[in-house]
Amino acid sequence: SFETFDAIVVGAGMSGNACAFTLAKRGLKVLQLERGETAGSKNVQGAILYADMLEQLVPDFRDDAPLERHVLEQRLWIMDGASHVGMHYRSDNFNEEKPNRYTIIRTQFDRWFSRRVQEAGVTLLCETTATELIRDLYGRVVGVRTDRAGDVVLADVVVLAEGVNGLLGSRAGLRPIPRPEQVALAVKEMHFLPSETIDTRFTLREDEGVVIEAIGTISKGMTGMAFLYTNKESLSVGLGCLVSDYRDGAETPYSLLDAFKKHPSIAPLLAGSEVKEYTAHLIPEGGYKAIPQLYGDGWLVVGDAAQFNNALHREGSNLAMTTGRLAAETIIQLKAQCLPPTAANLALYREMVEDSFVMEDMKKYKDMPALLHTHSKTFFLTYPELMSRAAQNFLRINGVPKREKERATLHSFVRRRSWPGLIGDAVRVAQAWR
């Protein structure tokens, strides 16, 4: 068949849904393709939903979206084998009428989002993989071929919202396949517990939730982090490390997750839970320097497929929704001005992304991925061990004068890292953080 659309959106994840929804709301004829059985069936996320970015698209989402708990408390734990040094922030201000962050379960959430997208008028074809981009004589992208008996569908623009592992764009030479040091492999389990047990263990009421994010010796010197998020009747527990670190080491994702679950700070939180799901997924972590070409003749790329992920702040879905929306607004604007979707005209999308918080944040941390990659042992092994030892030394009341304890702590840092090493680490972090 050769039905023609204003736009084809490949993928029904966060970015694809945001894009298709925005286009359809403005009356464009949109076809969305999703290789999964349903929207969301292939998607994995922690998951924290950042409400602000969704609210811009669906202002009344709180009415019927499947939200788990709103985040009341954030914990950052730096762990060694037996301990954790923690920073907790809990505020009753987060108990607001329209909370800012929620935990969600992506399969349920994506199904809801997709229903809203279809209600807006988008034609969604599930179990349909876009296998190839179709180009005209001038090399412009004019549609896609799908695995449905080699069907071809034509459109003015194709939006690649195919996620981190999207082969359509890389096969067509629009962007390179991410290198092993540009992606993390995350594994995640769902641990079911009665909601009252979760409330008691985390001192929560009703829909209040806690987020724990943890780094340290749990990643065995690899660049990575672990997490534990409270849902209504389950805990999402996971861990991700760079693929290149897994390649070069002997650890497996599952052995690390297992050790994390057995950690004395984590085990009591999971006690008695029933594990029902085990999933694995990649996370783009190359940062600003890994962002590929974002547009060309007849195509745009959004979300994870374009490496839009702020690994340090664990933001991905919000960048996906924002870039999906901005791609749609670009297409809408060109259409309104009767301008063809040439690369020159679609460059507007890059400008919009540049003007948004997305690129600001990506640029801010542009040197962070390289720093964490090259100094992973220092930041994920040495310092967590030193911090734990310092805290323990300070808290053990054993007749040793405080000044002596301080001196011993300082010596332990200098012995492990040396003065130039310590100063160098501080300067490197400050520079990458700027």
Ligand code: FAD
């Ligand atoms: P996806 O959501 O991956 O969607 C891509 C879709 O395209 C999929 O449905 C896929 O099946 C489909 N597809 C791919 N190729 C084709 C094809 N050829 N034809 C048809 N369909 C295709 N972000 C946060 O904001 N908060 C978090 O707490 C958080 N935690 C995370 C925890 C884990 C373990 C992981 C893995 C990620 C986490 N992220 C988090 C990141 C977040 O999940 C992603 O940034 C976000 O899902 C990206 O959306 P996307 O639409 O670009 O890609």
